[in-house]
Every structure is written in C-alpha cells, then in structure tokens.
Amino acid sequence: MSGTTDLAPERTLGIMLVSASAAVFGLTGVLTKSIHADPLTITCWRGFVGSILITFYVLWRRQRSGGRESLRLGWRGWLLAIEGALASIAFISAFKFTFVANVAIIYATAPFVTALLAFLLVGERFRLQTLAAAAISLCGVAIMVGSGFGTGHLFGDGLALLMTVGSALYMIMVRAFRGTPVVWAGAVSAFLLFVLGWFVTNPLAVSPRDAVLLVGFGASFALASILWTEGARLIPAAESGLLGSAEVPFAILFAFLFLAEIPPAASMTGGAIVLCAVFAHAGRDWLLARQQRAANA
Numbered sequence: 001m002s003g004t005t006d007l008a009p010e011r012t013l014g015i016m017l018v019s020a021s022a023a024v025f026g027l028t029g030v031l032t033k034s035i036h037a038d039p040l041t042i043t044c045w046r047g048f049v050g051s052i053l054i055t056f057y058v059l060w061r062r063q064r065s066g067g068r069e070s071l072r073l074g075w076r077g078w079l080l081a082i083e084g085a086l087a088s089i090a091f092i093s094a095f096k097f098t099f100v101a102n103v104a105i106i107y108a109t110a111p112f113v114t115a116l117l118a119f120l121l122v123g124e125r126f127r128l129q130t131l132a133a134a135a136i137s138l139c140g141v142a143i144m145v146g147s148g149f150g151t152g153h154l155f156g157d158g159l160a161l162l163m164t165v166g167s168a169l170y171m172i173m174v175r176a177f178r179g180t181p182v183v184w185a186g187a188v189s190a191f192l193l194f195v196l197g198w199f200v201t202n203p204l205a206v207s208p209r210d211a212v213l214l215v216g217f218g219a220s221f222a223l224a225s226i227l228w229t230e231g232a233r234l235i236p237a238a239e240s241g242l243l244g245s246a247e248v249p250f251a252i253l254f255a256f257l258f259l260a261e262i263p264p265a266a267s268m269t270g271g272a273i274v275l276c277a278v279f280a281h282a283g284r285d286w287l288l289a290r291q292q293r294a295a296n297a
Contacts, residue, residue, distance in 0.1 A: 011234060011235055013231075014233070014234025014235035014239075014240075015235060015239070015243060016231070017227045017228075017230050017231025017234070018227070018228060018231035018232060018235065018239075018240050018244060019231075019243050019246060020227050020231075021224045021225075021227035021228040022245075022246040022247040022250055023246075023247075024220050024223055024224035024227065025224045025228075025250075025251075026104075026246075026247050026248075026249075026251040026253070026254050027220055027251075027254055028091075028092075028217075028220075028221075028251070029095045029103060029104065029251050030100065030251075030254045030255060030258045030259060031213060031216070031220065032092055032095040032096065032217075033095055033096070033100065033255075033259055033261075034213055034258070034259075035210050035213045035214060035217070036210055037206050037210050037214070038201060039089065039093040039096055040089070040196070040197045040200055040201045041197055041201045041202075041203050041205075041206065041214075042217065043088055043092050043193045043196075043197055044194050044196070044197020044198060044203045045194070045197070045203060045206075045211075045214035045215070045217070046088075046092070046190070046193065046214065046218045046221055047085075047189075047190035047191060047192070047193030047194040047197070047218070048190075048191070048193075048194035049214070049215055049218020049222070050190040050218040050219075050221040050222045050225070051188070051190035051191035051194065052222075053219060053222035053223075053226075054183065054186060054187040054190065054222050054225060054226070055187045057183070057222070057226050058071070058181075058183055058184050058187060061183075071181060071184055072181075073181065073184065073185060073188065074180070076173070076177040076180045077177070077180045077181060077184070077185045077188070078185075079173065079177075080170065080173055080174065080177065080180065080182065080189070081185045081186075081188040081189040081192060082189070082192065083169060083170055083173065084170055084185070084186060084189035085189045085190075085192045085193050085196070087163050087166030087167050087169075087170060088189070088190075088193060089193070090159045090160075090162045090163035090166060091103075091107075091159075091160075091163040091167075093156075093159050094156050094159035094160040094163055095156070096156065097153065097155045097156025098153040098155075098156025098157050098159075098160065099153065099156075099255070099261060099263040099264075099267055100251055100252065100255035100259070100261055101251070101252045101255060101267055101268070101271055102144055102153065102156065102157055102160060102263060102267055102271075103156070103160040103163075104247065104248045104251035104252060105144065105248055105267075105270070105271040105274045105275065106141055106144065106145075106157065106160040106161055106164055107163065107167070108137075108245065108247075108248045108274055108275065108278045109134070109137045109138075109141060109274060110164050110167045110168055110171070111130075111278075111281070112130060112133060112134035112137055112277075112281075113134075113164055113167075113168040114167075114168040114171045115130045115134065116134065116168075117165070117168050117169060117172060118172050118175075122172070122176065129281065130281065133277040133278070133280065133281035134277075136273060136276070136277040137274045137277045137278065139270075139273055140270040140271065140272070140273030140274035140277070141161075141270060141274060142270070143266055143269055143270030143273065144157065144266060144270035144271065145157045145158075145161070146266070183225070183229055186225060190221070228240075228244070239286055239289065241282050241285065241286075245278050245282050248275060248278070249275070252271075
C-alpha cells in the first residue's frame with residue numbers, strides 16, 4: 001500500500017507532462033499557418049532552434065546519468081534522423097495545403113498504420129481489436145480525403161497521409177533499433193532540416209514578425225519533445241498513448257480559437273469516426289493495463 005502511495009506523485013507528474021506535451025504539439029498547425037514563410041523555411045528555423053534546445057537537454061540527461069547514455073548514432077541513428085527529417089517536411093507542408101483538423105486527424109491513425117506496416121515488414125502480429133479500429137479509422141479518413149477532390153485540399157491531405165506513413169516507419173525503426181539514442185537522433189534530424197533549408201531556401205528573408213514566430217515554433221517543438229520524453233518515463237505506455245491522443249482535439253480547438261478555422265462537414269464527420277476509433281482503442285488498452293496492474297498488486 002505504501003509503495004502505491006509513493007508512486008502516486010510520480011504518476012501524477014507523468015500525466016501532467018504528457019498532457020502538456022499534447023497541448024504544445026497541438027499548436028503546430030496554428031503556428032505553421034500563422035507564419036507566412038514557405039514550408040522549407042519553417043522547417044529550417046524550427047529545426048535550428050529545436051536542435052539547439054534538444055541538444056542541451058540530451059547533454060543534461062547524459063551528465064545526470066554519469067555519461068552512461070551514448071551519443072553515437074551509427075547507421076541506424078542516422079537512418080532515424082534522415083527519415084524523421086523527411087516526415088517533418090511532409091508534416092509542416094501538409095498544414096499549408098489543408099485544414100489543421102484534417103492533418104491532425106489523419107495523423108491520429110499513425111498507431112494503426114504502424115501496426116499494419118510492422119506486420120508487413122517484420123511479421124509483428126497485431127490484435128483483432130487493432131484491426132477493427134484501423135478499419136473504422138480508414139473509413140473516416142476516406143470520407144475526409146474524398147471531400148478534398150476538386151477543393152484544392154487533396155494535396156494537403158495526401159501530404160498528411162505520407163507524413164503518417166513516415167511516422168509509422170519511424171516508430172518501427174525505433175523499436176527495431178534498440179540501444180540507439182532516439183532523442184539525440186531527433187536533435188540531429190532537426191539540425192538536418194536546418195542545413196537543408198539553408199541551402200534550398202533563403203531562411204534569412206523573413207519578416208521580423210515571422211522571425212519571432214519561427215523561434216517560438218522551434219522552442220515549442222523542443223519543449224513538447226522534452227515533456228513527452230520525461231513524462232513517458234513515469235507512466236505506462238498505454239496511458240501515455242491515450243494521453244498523447246489528446247493532441248488531436250487540442251489542434252482542432254486551437255485552429256478554431258486562433259485561426260477561426262472550421263473544417264467542412266465531411267471532414268468533421270470523418271474526423272469524428274477516426275477519433276472514436278482512436279480513443280476507444282487507446283482507452284481499452286489503458287483499462288487492460290490498469291486491470292493487469294491491479295491483478296499483480
């Protein structure tokens with residue numbers, strides 16, 4: 001009983017950190033649409049500021065661990081960094097061409113895409129519950145993407161789908177490349193975006209207003225990543241996954257509050273279907289994990 005009491009503050013802190021991370025991540029669409037620069041310039045400065053802050057965090061964690069955490073990436077770490085950078089470009093670009101709600105909801109299907117790709121690529125089995133939720137989510141996404149035909153939003157929806165597949169591949173590699181410093185690979189990935197943007201675009205040709213927003217965007221990206229990393233250490237994976245899903249309603253709410261963006265009826269209908277599937281799946285995982293902990297107590 002005393003052990004459970006001792007763990008309560010730690011679990012509460014983990015819930016707060018992961019929830020805060022979801023809220024900060026939810027600002028991505030608003031910040032992207034509020035900045036007038038092109039997507040590569042945005043990813044360039046987001047990567048520059050984010051990589052510096054995440055590097056400080058990684059070095060701080062390494063110092064606390066007495067230098068036990070390796071910074072050697074190897075080919076696996078570099079592959080993670082490059083793949084993560086490409087997915088980030090698609091992610092930022094998607095917001096420029098479609099509704100924030102569409103991008104957020106399509107991205108919410110990433111756990112199901114990850115399960116499917118893991119089965120196809122490495123033979124990892126998935127549960128019937130996941131298959132059912134994935135099928136329901138696919139129906140919702142089809143409604144959303146179908147509404148983009150002839151409206152100019154289809155390209156953005158396609159980029160969101162591409163980004164979701166890229167994120168799913170990233171998660172599979174994270175699981176496969178155990179021992180690789182994932183957070184450090186994320187910092188390197190962000191820096192690669194800065195290098196790419198510097199050579200492909202003119203990142204200095206931004207207005208003072210955009211410059212302030214770009215710095216804030218990079219800082220929010222680093223903050224959300226750090227909050228998630230620290231919070232996920234303190235709570236079970238099922239719980240962190242459920243809380244992380246809150247990023248979607250946060251993104252839609254912020255788009256409405258700051259951009260007055262209201263997606264069309266088809267997007268709202270498809271989004272509601274996807275969200276029901278995502279939260280039902282994550283909620284069931286959380287309940288099962290809670291029952292197992294109670295049984296083992």
